Amino acid sequence: MENITKIQLGNNGPLVSKLGLGCMRMSSIWGGPTPDETESIATIQEALDNGINFLNTGDFYGAGHNEMLVGRAIKGRRADAFISVKFGAIFHNGQWLGLDLRPLAIKNFINYSLTRLGIETIDLYQPCRMDGSVSIEDIIGTVADLIKEGKVKHIGVSEVTADQLRQANKVYPISALEIGYSLADRQIESELLPAAKELGVSVVAFANTAEGLLTGDMKAPLPQNDYHTHFSRFQGENLVENLKKVEVLKKLAADKGATPTQLAIAWVNAQGAHIMPLVSMSKRVRLPENTAAMNISFSVEEMNLLNDTFAIGAILGGTYLQR
Ligand SMILES: NC(=O)c1ccc[n+]([C@@H]2O[C@H](COP(=O)([O-])OP(=O)(O)OC[C@H]3O[C@@H](n4cnc5c(N)ncnc54)[C@H](OP(=O)(O)O)[C@@H]3O)[C@@H](O)[C@H]2O)c1
Numbered sequence: 001m002e003n004i005t006k007i008q009l010g011n012n013g014p015l016v017s018k019l020g021l022g023c024m025r026m027s028s029i030w031g032g033p034t035p036d037e038t039e040s041i042a043t044i045q046e047a048l049d050n051g052i053n054f055l056n057t058g059d060f061y062g063a064g065h066n067e068m069l070v071g072r073a074i075k076g077r078r079a080d081a082f083i084s085v086k087f088g089a090i091f092h093n094g095q096w097l098g099l100d101l102r103p104l105a106i107k108n109f110i111n112y113s114l115t116r117l118g119i120e121t122i123d124l125y126q127p128c129r130m131d132g133s134v135s136i137e138d139i140i141g142t143v144a145d146l147i148k149e150g151k152v153k154h155i156g157v158s159e160v161t162a163d164q165l166r167q168a169n170k171v172y173p174i175s176a177l178e179i180g181y182s183l184a185d186r187q188i189e190s191e192l193l194p195a196a197k198e199l200g201v202s203v204v205a206f207a208n209t210a211e212g213l214l215t216g217d218m219k220a221p222l223p224q225n226d227y228h229t230h231f232s233r234f235q236g237e238n239l240v241e242n243l244k245k246v247e248v249l250k251k252l253a254a255d256k257g258a259t260p261t262q263l264a265i266a267w268v269n270a271q272g273a274h275i276m277p278l279v280s281m282s283k284r285v286r287l288p289e290n291t292a293a294m295n296i297s298f299s300v301e302e303m304n305l306l307n308d309t310f311a312i313g314a315i316l317g318g319t320y321l322q323r
Helices: 037-049 065-074 102-119 136-149 161-169 193-201 237-254 262-271 286-296 300-309
Strands: 004-009 015-017 020-022 056-060 082-087 089-092 095-099 122-127 150-157 172-182 200-206 273-278
Touching: 004 102, 020 037, 020 102, 037 065, 037 172, 037 286, 056 200, 056 273, 065 082, 065 102, 082 102, 082 172, 089 286, 102 122, 102 136, 122 136, 122 172, 136 150, 136 161, 161 172, 161 193, 193 200, 237 300, 262 273, 262 286, 273 286
Parallel strands: 020 056, 020 273, 056 082, 082 122, 122 150, 150 172, 172 200, 200 273
Antiparallel strands: 004 015, 089 095
16 A cells, blocks of 8 residues: 655644544444454554554544544654644434533543543544534634644544634634535535635544445445435435436446446546545555555546536535535
């Protein structure tokens, strides 16, 4: 496996890998079983060995389980890893209850995260959402105070609007925007991506496979107990139509000697030098395939084919990412 390219995070920020490792699916999020921890830790360590240093976790991923897992994986090699943590989501028994972004809650969350991760400083700390009940000034201002205390190095935001990004950046320079982005979800291209570029904010783009839709493995109809069926994108005729679009991706992938997932990641990667695909990988076997995706480029004709097939609105129905 080749070492991965590094990019600068934000304006004059640290160097991080252009491919990020999403750790969320290494824990039970919605109450399902916990994936094999030994394999998850080996995956993180093999990623670090290959220069994939950007690790993404959240204090609510498995109620702290994910941070403890990451902490075990980076023990003795802190300098190899760049740790990105989200906070603010409140879960109970696998159910999302809402957000708590009060300054006093943030000051509480950070200490638990540092303990679970077994580190002194979090490299990138970010509210997982904004909700209007606490001002952006108070949220970002509190994280800025944590920088003064030495508990945090850089501030990020996640799933915000262009206006919220601008407001946050006025309080303190924002290094990264974490946001869902894929061939199937391109709504951010009109306002949010241009705002991030203008402000010098790096884009950490997750859900590149659109919840697995773009892997080419999905078949209609899905089993009734599949969690995807909660979202209209994966139901009935919507899924049938959406999978017809995925056939175009599959054909292009076959022509290029690649997999559909590789093209889905490569397309995100191609959207800009400041855009990092953040990909969930819980097994080592995923790493060579997804790392190789970072070397795939597209001709003008191939890019036009993908952009036309997956034009905004082409994929029917929504997911939890609906904006
Ligand atoms: N800020 C937010 O609101 C937010 C929301 C969701 C996620 N995130 C972060 O973003 C990361 C990525 O998001 P995501 O998990 O939703 O999307 P994703 O990276 O598209 O992953 C979806 C699924 O694709 C699978 N996969 C990966 N490589 C594959 C390959 N080569 N072939 C076939 N399947 C493959 C993964 O399986 P395996 O796990 O089995 O390898 C995973 O179950 C998460 O880990 C998390 O850190 C952030």
